[in-house]
Amino acid sequence: MTMVRSLTAVTARLEAATETLAEYIGYLNGEIDAEQDKAEPNAERVEALEQQLDIVIGERRAIMPANLALINRALYIYAPFLKLLRGST
Numbered sequence: 001m002t003m004v005r006s007l008t009a010v011t012a013r014l015e016a017a018t019e020t021l022a023e024y025i026g027y028l029n030g031e032i033d034a035e036q037d038k039a040e041p042n043a044e045r046v047e048a049l050e051q052q053l054d055i056v057i058g059e060r061r062a063i064m065p066a067n068l069a070l071i072n073r074a075l076y077i078y079a080p081f082l083k084l085l086r087g088s089t
Contacts, residue, residue: 010065017074021060024078027085028053 005013032049035041056078063070 013071013075014063014065016079017071018060018063020074020079020082021056021063023082024056024074025053025060027082028056 028049032046032053035046035049059070059074063074065071
């Protein structure tokens, strides 16, 4: 089923997704920095975080109003994860 959204709704979803990706990038950078600052950093964790960071940066660069799959991933996968993180601090 195709849903018709107003231009305002499309713009709002795009902005929310873009902000979510930016926040997730910040989270990943923070986790990488925190791990690297440890006396004995876990190289595998750093590598996994860096791989995820590369993916999310690519998604951030690719986001466009027509890329609904990416917008939905940001809004329905990444945003709830970040919300849980904010709630635990």
